[in-house]
Amino acid sequence: MQIGYALQYADDKAVQRIYSRHADEFTEHLTGMVKVTTPHGEQLSRAFSLSGAHLIAFFARTRVAKEFPRWVLDILDQEITISAVCKPVERERHAYNAEALATHFSELYDAWKTQIEPALRSIESPLASRLHDRFQEGKILMS
Secondary structure, eight states: OHHHHHTTOSSTTHHHHHHHHTGGGOOTTTEEEEEEEETTEEEEEEEEOHHHHHHHHHHOOSHHHHHHHHHHHHHHHHHHHHHHHSOHHHHHHHHHHHHHHHHHHHHHHHHIIIIIHHHHHHTTOTHHHHHHHHHHHHHHHHO
């Protein structure tokens, strides 16, 4: 019903008719039946994923729906432009920097585990527990 409203259909069955005409286009990841509670009790209703809702919009015939494919194409053009800006040389530099960061973190983690944490725990510093969690999270992220 929300899809029909967004597409400015007056008839709340319009989306169901669109789906029925194009059912072979929809996979289980795009739509499915769900139980909903209504004033008349539980009933099955068709629900759409975000991608399924977009597919309905592609098949719709309202003024709003006609604008939708152009909007999607504009978004795709922007994504292509953005990815073209990040050239292979730049990606290689980012990968090198990430690898260098991981190497430096590994050395810091080793020093933490073997020297710094034991020293902080020996003087009962509350910093030991707080930093322990941060280093554990960092180790997971760098793995």
